[in-house]
Amino acid sequence: MHPTSRSRAAVARRAHNPKVGGSIPPFATTKARKSLFLFYRFVVSFKGPNNMKAGFVSIFGRPNAGKSTLLNALMGEKLAIVSPKVQTTRHRIKGILTDDQYQIILSDTPGIIEPKYKLHEKMMMAVKSALEDADIALFLVDINEDWIELDDLFSSFKLSAPAFVVLNKIDTVSKVKVEEALAFFGSKSYCKHIFKISALNNQNTKILLDAIVEELPEGEPFFEGDEISDLPTKFFVAEMIREKIYNIYKEEIPYHTTVLVNEFKEKSTLVKITADIVVQRETQKGILLGEGGKMIRLLGTEARKEIEAFLGQKVFLELHVKVRPKWRDNDFMLREYGYR
Numbered sequence: 001m002h003p004t005s006r007s008r009a010a011v012a013r014r015a016h017n018p019k020v021g022g023s024i025p026p027f028a029t030t031k032a033r034k035s036l037f038l039f040y041r042f043v044v045s046f047k048g049p050n051n052m053k054a055g056f057v058s059i060f061g062r063p064n065a066g067k068s069t070l071l072n073a074l075m076g077e078k079l080a081i082v083s084p085k086v087q088t089t090r091h092r093i094k095g096i097l098t099d100d101q102y103q104i105i106l107s108d109t110p111g112i113i114e115p116k117y118k119l120h121e122k123m124m125m126a127v128k129s130a131l132e133d134a135d136i137a138l139f140l141v142d143i144n145e146d147w148i149e150l151d152d153l154f155s156s157f158k159l160s161a162p163a164f165v166v167l168n169k170i171d172t173v174s175k176v177k178v179e180e181a182l183a184f185f186g187s188k189s190y191c192k193h194i195f196k197i198s199a200l201n202n203q204n205t206k207i208l209l210d211a212i213v214e215e216l217p218e219g220e221p222f223f224e225g226d227e228i229s230d231l232p233t234k235f236f237v238a239e240m241i242r243e244k245i246y247n248i249y250k251e252e253i254p255y256h257t258t259v260l261v262n263e264f265k266e267k268s269t270l271v272k273i274t275a276d277i278v279v280q281r282e283t284q285k286g287i288l289l290g291e292g293g294k295m296i297r298l299l300g301t302e303a304r305k306e307i308e309a310f311l312g313q314k315v316f317l318e319l320h321v322k323v324r325p326k327w328r329d330n331d332f333m334l335r336e337y338g339y340r
Helices: 008-015 030-044 067-075 118-133 147-157 175-186 205-215 233-248 282-289 291-311 331-336
Strands: 053-060 093-098 102-108 136-142 163-168 191-196 258-266 271-279 315-323
Touching: 053 067, 053 118, 067 093, 067 102, 067 136, 067 205, 102 205, 118 331, 136 147, 136 205, 147 163, 147 175, 163 175, 163 205, 175 191, 191 205, 233 258, 233 271, 233 291, 271 282, 282 291, 282 315, 291 315
Parallel strands: 053 102, 053 136, 136 163, 163 191, 271 315
Antiparallel strands: 093 102, 258 271
8 A cells, every 4th residue: 555645844854853863864775774684584584474565666768757756646745856848857766655665766867969068067966876776777758759769778777787768748649549558568588577657647656666676675764664765854945946947937047056055043932044045147137036036036035935934933044146167067066965
């Protein structure tokens, strides 16, 4: 059964509670966790059967295939921001789905592209990391895309882990086209199982989840039972601000901006948050601010509402716009802004 969805507010309160370390910290890096877990599997093989299952499940695909929407649907929580615009996801975002019988570490990954600058390279490194860790790979297909190009992409991965091809957005095409896609991808050597879903409408996602659980290797959980991500609250706050930038501003601006949360302080009645919005040019700063500061006030209001719902507390949000020329191609700045 799909675990009961916990409120985002409760999760966030735990995430920034100083009594539990100020974030949702992992006890080790992802690779270290997996190395320890593989050793554990070797050890328990001498101790008899183990009913618990645990493993890494990563979602791959082109930009705008619906990877973030699928992560959120499987989690029953909005962990990843979503936007109609492509390349919304820039980081590997892990969601931890735990039940009495299993723990799935789901990874949303950036859409696969040919890098044009160093930010893109960092994004593709996140994809590579998820490929290396995967116990199960979900190859997500926007059913309206070019299937031959996607087949070439998926074939190039050469994974040792089993791959599920997941046909998304089936509600947007005819049943005949769905059947044709099932036949096309179902015949490929990398496809162990194939599924048809609508992540946006949560159609058939339970069937997909059950199949993932069935395929998971046996073993003990990587994370404590009440954790749903290994990322700190600051990360999610920055992402919520960035999501509003994608939703409010026109095509150019979102791709030239990033968000850095500098201050996150809990006071008696509210949480004070200060964040920088980084752009590349003065003209972009002017667009973000708007005439008389109109647009930045709208952005702050919309972002604050979302953050308050996430934290379950009143928020004072202060936004500053900083110009950093060519930040997307500067290694030092990229590290400072969390792109590692």
